[in-house]
Amino acid sequence: MPGYTDPGFDTLALHAGARPDPATGARAVPIHLTTSFVFDSSDHAAALFNMERPGHVYSRISNPTNAVLEQRVAALEGGVGAIATASGQAALHLAVCTLMGAGGHIVASTALYGGSQNLLNYTLRRFGIETTFVKPGDIAGWRAAVRPNTRLFFGETVGNPGLEVLDIPAVSQIAHEAGVPLLVDSTLTSPWLIRPLEHGADLVYHSATKFLSGHGTVIGGVLVDGGSFDWEASGRFPELTQAYDGFHGMVFAEESTVGAFLLRARREGLRDFGACMSPHTAWLILQGIETLPLRMERHMRNTERVVQFLASHPFVARVGHPLLESHPGHRLAQRLLPRGAGSVFSFDLKGSRGQGKKFIEALKLFSHLANVGDCRSLVIHPASTTHHRLDDEALAAAGIGQGTIRLSIGLEDAGDLIDDLQRALKAAEKAGA
Amino acid sequence: MYVDVNGARTYCYTGGQPLEPGRPTVVFIHGVLGDHSVWALQSRYLAHNGWNVLAVDLPGHSKSAGEAPASVEQAAGFVVALLDALGIQRAALVGHSWGSLIALEAAARLGARASHLALVGTAYPMKVSPALVESSLHEPEKALRMVNTFSRSTLAPPLGAGFWVYGAGMALGRRVLRSNPQVNVFHRGFVACDSYAGGEQAIAAIQCPVLFVLGTLDQMTHPKAAQGLIQAARAAGRQVQVAQLPVGHHQMSEAPDETLLALRDFLT
Numbered sequence: 001m002p003g004y005t006d007p008g009f010d011t012l013a014l015h016a017g018a019r020p021d022p023a024t025g026a027r028a029v030p031i032h033l034t035t036s037f038v039f040d041s042s043d044h045a046a047a048l049f050n051m052e053r054p055g056h057v058y059s060r061i062s063n064p065t066n067a068v069l070e071q072r073v074a075a076l077e078g079g080v081g082a083i084a085t086a087s088g089q090a091a092l093h094l095a096v097c098t099l100m101g102a103g104g105h106i107v108a109s110t111a112l113y114g115g116s117q118n119l120l121n122y123t124l125r126r127f128g129i130e131t132t133f134v135k136p137g138d139i140a141g142w143r144a145a146v147r148p149n150t151r152l153f154f155g156e157t158v159g160n161p162g163l164e165v166l167d168i169p170a171v172s173q174i175a176h177e178a179g180v181p182l183l184v185d186s187t188l189t190s191p192w193l194i195r196p197l198e199h200g201a202d203l204v205y206h207s208a209t210k211f212l213s214g215h216g217t218v219i220g221g222v223l224v225d226g227g228s229f230d231w232e233a234s235g236r237f238p239e240l241t242q243a244y245d246g247f248h249g250m251v252f253a254e255e256s257t258v259g260a261f262l263l264r265a266r267r268e269g270l271r272d273f274g275a276c277m278s279p280h281t282a283w284l285i286l287q288g289i290e291t292l293p294l295r296m297e298r299h300m301r302n303t304e305r306v307v308q309f310l311a312s313h314p315f316v317a318r319v320g321h322p323l324l325e326s327h328p329g330h331r332l333a334q335r336l337l338p339r340g341a342g343s344v345f346s347f348d349l350k351g352s353r354g355q356g357k358k359f360i361e362a363l364k365l366f367s368h369l370a371n372v373g374d375c376r377s378l379v380i381h382p383a384s385t386t387h388h389r390l391d392d393e394a395l396a397a398a399g400i401g402q403g404t405i406r407l408s409i410g411l412e413d414a415g416d417l418i419d420d421l422q423r424a425l426k427a428a429e430k431a432g433a
Numbered sequence: 434m435y436v437d438v439n440g441a442r443t444y445c446y447t448g449g450q451p452l453e454p455g456r457p458t459v460v461f462i463h464g465v466l467g468d469h470s471v472w473a474l475q476s477r478y479l480a481h482n483g484w485n486v487l488a489v490d491l492p493g494h495s496k497s498a499g500e501a502p503a504s505v506e507q508a509a510g511f512v513v514a515l516l517d518a519l520g521i522q523r524a525a526l527v528g529h530s531w532g533s534l535i536a537l538e539a540a541a542r543l544g545a546r547a548s549h550l551a552l553v554g555t556a557y558p559m560k561v562s563p564a565l566v567e568s569s570l571h572e573p574e575k576a577l578r579m580v581n582t583f584s585r586s587t588l589a590p591p592l593g594a595g596f597w598v599y600g601a602g603m604a605l606g607r608r609v610l611r612s613n614p615q616v617n618v619f620h621r622g623f624v625a626c627d628s629y630a631g632g633e634q635a636i637a638a639i640q641c642p643v644l645f646v647l648g649t650l651d652q653m654t655h656p657k658a659a660q661g662l663i664q665a666a667r668a669a670g671r672q673v674q675v676a677q678l679p680v681g682h683h684q685m686s687e688a689p690d691e692t693l694l695a696l697r698d699f700l701t
Binding site for chain 2: 006007011012015016017018019047050051052053054055056061062066067068070071074075078079080081082083084226227228230232248249250251254255256257258259262266
C-alpha cells in the first residue's frame with residue numbers, strides 16, 4: 001500500500017533522488033554548475049577514477065544535479081538507473097553504440113520520429129550498423145528480420161505522428177527469444193501513460209525536451225535501464241561480458257549484475273562521445289517533471305475534446321488517434337495505455353496541400369514549429385518538415401500523407417483550442433472554394 | 434573467477450584484481466536474493482588496496498551452480514569449503530543480513546582462521562514475519578516489493594551517478610530468483626534466517642575482532658535486534674566495534690562510502 005516508504009508516482013515525481021541540501025538546507029535541487037569536483041586526497045582521486053568509491057569527478061561523466069534527474073526518471077520508469085544526455089537523439093545513439101559497433105544489426109519499427117529514422121537509415125549505415133525496418137504491428141515481420149548479428153530491437157511506444165501502438169509484450173518476447181533487448185522510445189507517452197519496462201522492454205529513453213520538461217525550454221534526453229536483460233545468457237554482447245581495455249579491463253556484467261549496461265554507457269559512451277547534459281538543463285527538466293502528472297492529465301483531457309471535435313468536422317478526412325475505434329491501434333491502446341495514447345497526433349484535411357498550408361497559417365493559438373510535448377499547443381506539416389528527408393515510400397510506411405497535419409495539444413482551455421481549429425478549418429475550406 | 438567448491442562451479446568476484454599470494458583475504462557474503470554485486474562499492478576498493486577479495490555468489494544463486502543452502506549452517510560449511518578449495522588459510526569475513534549470520538557461523542567454525550568478522554545489517558535471532566515467508570513462496574514479486582520497501586530509508590540515496598537503489602534492488606532480486614529454476618531461493622533464504630538458532634554459540638566461539646555496521650533506520654534488521662550479539666561478543670572478551678549509520682537495510686548502497694570506510698578502518 002503506498003505510503004511514505006512506498007510512494008506513488010506523483011510523490012516520486014517530486015521527491016525521487018532529492019532531499020534538502022545538507023550543506024545549505026536548500027529545498028529545491030541545487031544546480032551544480034561546475035565542471036569538476038575536488039578530491040579529498042590522491043588516494044580518493046585514484047579510487048574515484050577506478051570506480052572503487054562513489055562520487056563525481058567531471059561533469060561530462062556525472063554531476064549531482066544530473067544524478068537527481070537520472071534517479072527520478074529511473075524511479076518513474078521502474079528502472080535501475082538512468083543516464084542524462086544532451087538530447088533524445090544522443091540517448092538513442094548512446095544506447096546503440098554501447099551495444100554494438102560496425103557489423104551490428106538493428107530491427108526497428110517503421111513508425112519512428114524522423115530524426116531516429118534518419119540516424120538508423122543513413123548515418124549509422126555509414127558506420128557499418130545496419131537496420132531492417134518492420135511495421136510495428138507486423139509481429140511475424142519482427143521475427144523474420146532477426147539475423148545472426150542482430151543486437152537490438154527498437155520502436156516507439158506510439159509512433160510519431162501516426163500513433164501506431166507498439167505491442168511491447170509481443171515484440172519484447174520475440175526480441176528475447178532472439179537473445180536481444182528491446183529499446184523503446186517513450187517520448188510521446190511519458191511514464192505517466194505507460195512504463196514500457198513493466199511490459200517487457202529492457203531499455204527506455206526519452207527526448208526529455210518534450211513532456212518531461214514540458215515547457216519547450218531545453219533540449220535533453222534520458223536513457224533508462226530496466227536491469228532485466230541478461231547480457232551473459234544472451235552471449236551476443238562481448239562489450240558487456242568481456243574485459244574492456246578502455247577501462248582497466250573491467251567486465252561490466254561482473255561488476256554489476258543489473259547495471260552493466262549503464263556502467264559501460266557512462267564509462268565509455270558518455271566519456272568518449274561526450275553528449276552529456278548541462279546541469280542547468282537537468283534542473284529545468286526536473287522542474288518540469290515535478291508537475292508531470294498534473295500536466296499529463298490535462299493534456300489527455302484536452303486531447304479527448306479536440307479529437308472528438310475534429311472527428312465530427314466535415315472538412316476533416318481522418319483523425320489518427322487511438323481514442324477512436326477507427327484507429328488500428330484502438331484495442332491495443334486500451335490494453336497498454338488505459339490513461340490515453342498521448343496528445344500528439346495527426347489528421348488529414350479533405351483539401352489540397354495549399355489548403356493545408358492555409359489552415360496552419362490561420363491558426364492563432366497553435367504555434368507552427370518543430371516540437372511536441374510543450375505546455376502550449378503546437379502544429380506542423382510533417383511531410384515538409386520533420387520527415388522531409390523521407391522519400392515517398394518511407395513516408396507512406398511511416399503513415400504520413402502529403403496533407404497530414406500534426407498537432408501537439410497543450411494545456412490551454414480546450415474551448416479556446418477548438419475555436420482556433422474551427423476558425424482555421426473554415427479559412428482552409430474557403431481557400432479551396 | 435570461477436572455482437570448484439563441493440563439486441559445483443562457484444563464482445567469486447575478485448574486484449577486478451587477480452588473487453595474489455601473501456595478501457590478506459576478505460570474503461564478502463550477500464543476503465537473501467543478493468549476489469556479489471551488492472558489495473560493488475566496497476569490494477573493488479579493497480581489491481585495489483592490498484586485499485584479495487572473494488565476493489561470492491552463494492551456491493544456487495546468480496552465477497553459482499550447486500544446491501542453494503537450506504540453512505545458515507550449510508552456507509557456513511560452503512564458506513569454509515571455498516577457503517579450503519582455494520588453499521586460503523586465513524580470511525576476514527564480511528556478511529550482510531542473512532550473509533551476516535553465515536559469516537558469524539563460518540567464523541566460529543574457522544576459529545583462528547578467521548582474522549576479522551564484520552556483520553552488516555545483522556540481527557539475532559533474525560526472525561522473518563510468517564506473512565513475508567509465505568509471500569516469498571507464493572507471491573515472490575509482492576514479497577520482493579515489501580522487502581525493498583522495508584529496506585529503504587530514503588528517496589534520495591547519496592552521491593553517485595544515476596543509480597536508483599530501490600529499482601536496482603527489485604531488479605537484482607528478480608534476477609537472482611530467476612537464476613535458480615529448481616529452488617525458490619527467496620523462501621529458502623528466509624527460512625534459513627528464521628530458523629537459525631546457533632547465534633549465541635557461534636559468537637562465543639569466535640576468536641577474532643567483530644565489527645557491527647548497523648543502520649539506525651533499518652526496518653528489516655532493527656539495530657536493537659543486534660544488541661544481544663554485541664553484548665555476547667563483549668562478554669566473550671572479543672574486541673568489538675559498532676558503526677551506526679543513519680540509513681536503512683541497504684547499508685552498502687545507501688551509505689556506500691561510510692560502509693566502506695567502516696570496513697576499511699576495521700580491517701586495516
